[in-house]
Amino acid sequence: MIFVYHFLYSPTVFLSRKSALFLKDVEKGKYIGIVTTFTIAEYLAVTRGVLCKKKNTQVTSSEISAIKAKLEQFITQMGIVLYDSDSLATKHAVFADCESMIERDVPSLGRHDGKWHYLKGADALHLAFANSVNAEAIATFDDDFRGVRGAVRPLIIPEVYRN
Amino acid sequence: MSVNAEVNIERKLIYQEPSVNNPRSESPVTNDFLPRIEFLNPSSITQAGVYDRIINLPKPVKSWHRASRGATERFKGCLSEVFPALKDLSEEDMKEIERKRHEL
Numbered sequence: 001m002i003f004v005y006h007f008l009y010s011p012t013v014f015l016s017r018k019s020a021l022f023l024k025d026v027e028k029g030k031y032i033g034i035v036t037t038f039t040i041a042e043y044l045a046v047t048r049g050v051l052c053k054k055k056n057t058q059v060t061s062s063e064i065s066a067i068k069a070k071l072e073q074f075i076t077q078m079g080i081v082l083y084d085s086d087s088l089a090t091k092h093a094v095f096a097d098c099e100s101m102i103e104r105d106v107p108s109l110g111r112h113d114g115k116w117h118y119l120k121g122a123d124a125l126h127l128a129f130a131n132s133v134n135a136e137a138i139a140t141f142d143d144d145f146r147g148v149r150g151a152v153r154p155l156i157i158p159e160v161y162r163n
Numbered sequence: 164m165s166v167n168a169e170v171n172i173e174r175k176l177i178y179q180e181p182s183v184n185n186p187r188s189e190s191p192v193t194n195d196f197l198p199r200i201e202f203l204n205p206s207s208i209t210q211a212g213v214y215d216r217i218i219n220l221p222k223p224v225k226s227w228h229r230a231s232r233g234a235t236e237r238f239k240g241c242l243s244e245v246f247p248a249l250k251d252l253s254e255e256d257m258k259e260i261e262r263k264r265h266e267l
Binding site: 005012013014016027029051063076077084087088142 | 234258
């Protein structure tokens with residue numbers, strides 16, 4: 001989602017500003033960025049959905065290619081490590097890990113929205129992939145990661161970049 | 164039996180000197196795990212999982228390298244430039260995007 005907020009940057013939007021600050025730190029080498037092909041799939045799904053809604057027409061395959069190309073160029077220029085999710089799943093018990101992540105997750109009540117936040121299926125899959133490549137943290141805006149217990153800790157961006 | 168022969172027997176018994184005809188042999192190799200466990204480095208046991216994970220890590224499709232300077236700035240709003248419909252999204256639009264992600 002950080003990529004989506006950054007690629008749709010607007011200076012007045014909080015999520016965009018915080019994403020840019022985090023990505024600037026990745027560029028400086030403060031963090032080593034790691035993504036998987038599953039991250040790309042999610043980015044494509046979300047961006048396609050937004051474009052579809054805003055244009056109020058179907059998104060063409062050339063537009064999807066353009067959306068995908070932007071992320072691939074960005075990953076290359078940022079020096080972000082890209083892993084193939086399929087390869088990771090053949091070497092590690094990724095789906096079993098997903099299950100145990102959900103079991104260990106501690107649901108929490110949101111401070112601002114008053115809603116319950118808990119780890120969803122796709123979130124757990126991201127975490128399991130992160131765990132399989134020995135990542136230390138998962139950068140997110142999502143409060144659903146707040147209750148994660150395990151080797152990969154949540155790096156909640158609005159809390160790291162408060163100002 | 165001579166006195167010397169008796170002394171010899173006694174000495175062999177006391178000092179358990181091996182007989183020339185029946186030399187002491189090494190204890191047989193049992194291949195038992197217990198005698199060997201003390202030679203194992205404890206770190207190799209505690210780190211076994213980590214070692215396994217590092218060795219088994221697949222090669223990334225793209226490896227880490229230093230970022231190209233200014234990459235973050237160059238890609239700021241890059242999709243809004245390609246798709247004018249995505250220009251000037253509001254905070255509410257972005258929150259809608261976040262909600263869409265939750266639907267995945």
